[in-house]
Amino acid sequence: MEEQKTSRRKFLNFIIGGGLLGWVASVVYPIFSYLIPPKVPEAVVNSIKAGSVADFPSNSGKIVKFGRKPVLLIRTDTGEFLAFTATCTHLDCIVQYRQDIKQIWCACHNGIYDLNGRNVSGPPPKPLDEYKVNIVNDEIVIINELG
């Protein structure tokens, strides 16, 4: 008799406790889901025009918008055009072309990349992704070949 009573108590505790847990989950789950930002659809950009060759002096760099991402366009001493993603692989800062050292520099933590995008000094763990640059009728076209 006594044993039956405790097992009934146990059963009720289990049901009530489980119900309470379910209730908490039903409150917490929507709140957490609400906080996760929804994916905003964005147009896929595969190439952009970045102005005319004549406007771009040698040994200089410029940040251009590639969709929603910044891209660093560089014209070297020899007049060659290069483009890399401008987001530092270390901690997400935006890099710049340094005319004095002729390398790519991130001001946040003194990271340095060479003109192949390779991380050569400082904390960056990975190289910068490279974009292809074509010159079409004297106009600079940056193409993302990675897709």
Added chain:
Amino acid sequence: MKTMVKNLYGWLDERFDLSPLIDFMSKKNVPVHRHMIWYYMGGVTLFLFIVQVMSGILLLFYYKPGADSAYESMRFILTKVNFGWLIRSIHSWSANLMVFFAFVHMFSTYFTKAYQKPREMTWVTGFLLLALALGFGFSGYLLPWNELAFFATKVGTDIVGALPLIGKPIMAVLRGGEDVTGATLTRFYAFHVAMLPAVFTVLLGLHLVFIQRQGMSEPEELARLPEDQKKWMPFFPNFVLRDAFLWLVVLNVLLFLAVFYPWDLGFKADAFAPAPAGIRPEWYFMFMFQTLKFLPGHILFVEGELVGILFFGIAGIAWMFVPFWDIRAKSTSKFNPMVIIGLISLIFIIVMTIVGYLM
């Protein structure tokens, strides 16, 4: 007038039984000794928090969150609103002083061993309050939407993203998307003016109740003295009046700083401009920032950045639970291990901060 107050007190006492509370407060004593000065540091931090709440509420009247309006509304406050520059400057200065005094308060509690039994929970709530204060600083830093804050926020949230598995989802929740945008600003605004204050107020209430209930901790050397050689001071009114005097001094220092060294607004954030040179976080994050700067890209097979984050995470948690792993020194030994740990931490923080500003 006197009878009116007395009647009012009688009316309240009849309903809420205030006498035991008054009795408790009137018997409260503060130990008098040469390390007494450290008792005031928590009070100064509390005062600066009150200043933060008041100046923050005033800023809310004009500030407009949003990537297109935040910087402009700040400029409006600084240039058009009567005394707007003063309120904003007070808010910035007081925030920095508050964090500074919270650190002083924490280290003085640590070195005087006031965290030991029975005050473990006062230490833990205090640590959480400091963590929240840093959260206030980090979220508030972004609100003017200027260049420095924009990149500091990019770096700060990206550090969280480096954590394995949970990092990226937490980063997305903090940023309100993949990148730092206007959505991040809205979120930080919600953290800064609603969520953090709510949690902070609850913890602060607990922290203060614990202190009132247990009284001031006596340092070891005082506790060893026989009762008749100990000196005490009543909490009311002696200690409270000394506290009030110090608050007045701090208010004057704060006003001096706010008037003669007003805080800069800087340039508006631009997501398509290179990070400016000299980008740095608030000074109280500098030692962590500088340590990350020194770490190489890879340590063994792990990203250097991740090693740094894990190191600070573990150190922080260990610090929070200091009362529970406290190593008691043998009375014969000259070296107290806890003092050495504390000194190493303090020197590390100070040296890294200075190096951060020199480099």
